[in-house]
Amino acid sequence: MNILANSPEGRDIAHHFHGYTNARAHLENGPMVIDRGDGCYVIDNTGKRYFEAMSGLWSVGLGFSERRLIDAATRQLERLPFYHNFSHKTHDPAIDLAEKLVSLAPVPMSKVFFTNSGSEANDTVLKMVWYRSNALGQPQRKKVISRLRGYHGVTIASASLTGLPNNHRSFDLPIANVLHTASPHHYRDAQPGESEEAFSDRLAQELEDLILAEGPDTVAAFWGEPVMGAGGVIVPPKGYWTKIQAVLKKYDILLVADEVICGFGRLGTMFGSESMQMQPDVMMMSKQITSSYMPFSAIMVNDRMFEPIADESDTIGVFGHGFTGGGHPVGAAVALETIKIIEERDLVAQAAETGAYMQHRLGEMTDHPMVGEVRGFGMLGAVELVHDKATKAPYEAPGKLGALVNADLTERGVISRNMIDAMALCPPLISTREDIDVMVDGLAASIDAVHGSIAA
Template identity: 55%
Template sequence: MSPRPNSLAAKDAAFHFHGYTNALKNEKEGGFVVTRGKGVYIYDEDGKEYMDGLAGLWCCSLGFGEVPRLTQAIAKQMQALPFYHTFTQKTAAVTVELAEKLVSLAPVPMSKAYFCNSGSEANDTVIKMVRYMNNGLGRPQKKKIISRVKAYHGVTVAAGSLTGLPAIHKDFDLPIAGTLHTDCPHHYRFGQPGETEEQFATRCAESLEKLILAEGPDTIAAMFAEPVMGAGGVIVPPRTYFEKIQAVLQKYDILLVADEVICGFGRTGNWWGSQTFGMKPDIMTMAKQLSAGFMPIAAIMMNQRVYEALRDNSAKNVAFAHGITYSGHPASAACAVEVLKIYEEQKIIDGVRDLAPHFLKRLHSFADHPLVGECRGVGLVGAIELVKDKKTKESFDPKLLVGANLVRMAHDHGLIVRPVADALCFCPPMVATEAEIDSTFDRFARALEDTETWLKREGHLSAAA
């Protein structure tokens, strides 16, 4: 259906090229244009209200709009100093304040913070840092990076190579050389019959070690891992997984990079997903909830060992010849500083812990539905995976786009969720109430029933299912 003439959707179709979008479909139909937000709700150009069940893109921890402290902090900084860079020993005062605060919040001892503008950019920069580090240490062969199948670490050339999703690679000539992928730690999908979570974790660790030995331990520099694999479908690691993975990495002197872009700043019920799952990273990347989605900003934190290697090589080379114009932008840094104050003063993370049991109860209440294979989650992030057959775990034919169709039906009921194939992801703002969580899942329930009806009507599901 074509958009109304002269509507914002029609202008979008005419002028806007989107990411993660079928461009031909958008050209014909126009985009979904959001004009304002309030609390956990957003509103389209016609004024229709939608519950945003994914906090924008996993980032709007404090909801949409109506956070005067943030707009005031950003405006005050813009009036005092709208821009300064971080090249050649220069920086803005507020950027120093943010660096100090982040290092103080680290789950394990960290030495320095470096700023970027997105999670993709942060992970891409870490790859460069790791190469620079090992060249400086006289280990030029120690450069390969391990990621995991279904991981999501971004979309730049290097970070996109680490992302373990085929669509991110197809026709982009990715992955680049030097990136490796080990097993996805999804027990529901990849566990063997009768295999416990702990046994599956052991097998994942053994598989990782085999990969390292096959490639040569002296060629592997680092492993990137999300505490919870967010954009891969909210995959929660099996029990003992990171304990066993880290033992392998330590054995072969391989750095652990924790990608906290989605998990960081309270999403799993702790400041860091690393704390929730016992990770002790050498390097961390973070973004999204660092600014509650209000401003673009990301950060890298590194431990003293990594910092010293970068420092000493920068002295040899006169400078660490890498930098980003908007790294540590004063307005973004001011926003992040204020966000962190709000998290602490309003005990937002305590609120996540209080609300999580209700969120997870509602999430898991769908487990008995005939279309649902698995409900999974931790803190205030979760997913519901749809299957054609509950007993065999058989998935629907990907061409049916079952997950995408459910999202469309949820949209009709005023709910925004995100599909990863046929897994529907939930990540509500961390300030949501129990009533708003109930509304989210009530709307999802109606969309799920619509999806079941559609599948039966089209003959893709038996009437008895």
């Protein structure tokens, strides 16, 4: 793809430095230029139409042309385009949204703190955890544990929490006091013959061993996505969260639930914590909270988290943290309208129903010689590709099969994302069964095509 040929009016767009992209290869190949959206579809600048099987970046739950969200943003821009929440100031959209989120929480929550992205939310919570430990007179309690393959963002702190090598390499990460325990991926990490229940028992024991080795009085919090997203759509095995939470309770360690992908209906419940029977002290949310029409994120904390922080801010005289755009009135207004639409159209129940159909259709690929595992929950799924089903070995190098299938699938008019060799699927909540068929049939055809080319 030539950088000039695929740019609007042929203009040179080589000055745009892209995230999650090979910067050198990008200068040679250039980008796909997306021009407009239409429901679950996007159209590039050549007029080609694609089903967006990733909801953009796990995020556009209501599709790419929801007029009510555009109108909500416009009304707020006309009334109050910006104001902050520093020094005892606020505005109606932030007040109403905080109240709404607390009312939706699956476990008792007390307060909401607004940020602009999932990365900022996770970064902020780590600061809050440290602040709270100091408030409690436990200055040694600064270590936190997240998981290999977990994804929590890309700031210095949140990328440290992330358990993926390419988010650490050459960035001098992770920072001190951020530890990682095992990923709950039974397919890749279970021992031969180990059941899901036994695997969960072992991971819980490994977590407890890590806590004991570090010193229980030094560990403050445990981070986890209800279902891992960018690490490969890892669905926790049977009994996993029950056993993990028992360990955390034993040592009085906070549970932080990263709901950035799983929140607002993705798993067929309003929050992923409900689907996974989690009882978090802190919840972070972003992406679908505004269907990504505006950058926005929020943190919900319970009294166990909030009260010591409030006391410390009183001692110091201020909680010295906040963002210019945190709780932005336009973002808050769009979030309120997004939640209203989800509730009015019963999209959580629809996601559960459509998600069950999606998991059924994906399951039809299980016996394909190039499919190692099909996994998912609700409207979140992955198909992991292998060259050898028996050994789970990749083709030539990890990521090669995924890249080949992803390129073919894009040509067929479906946008997905290969996470190494796992093809991720996260269609908009508004997707119909017919949309799911377009997505799954396209993926099946691409897998067949690549398998045939390799076999030949």
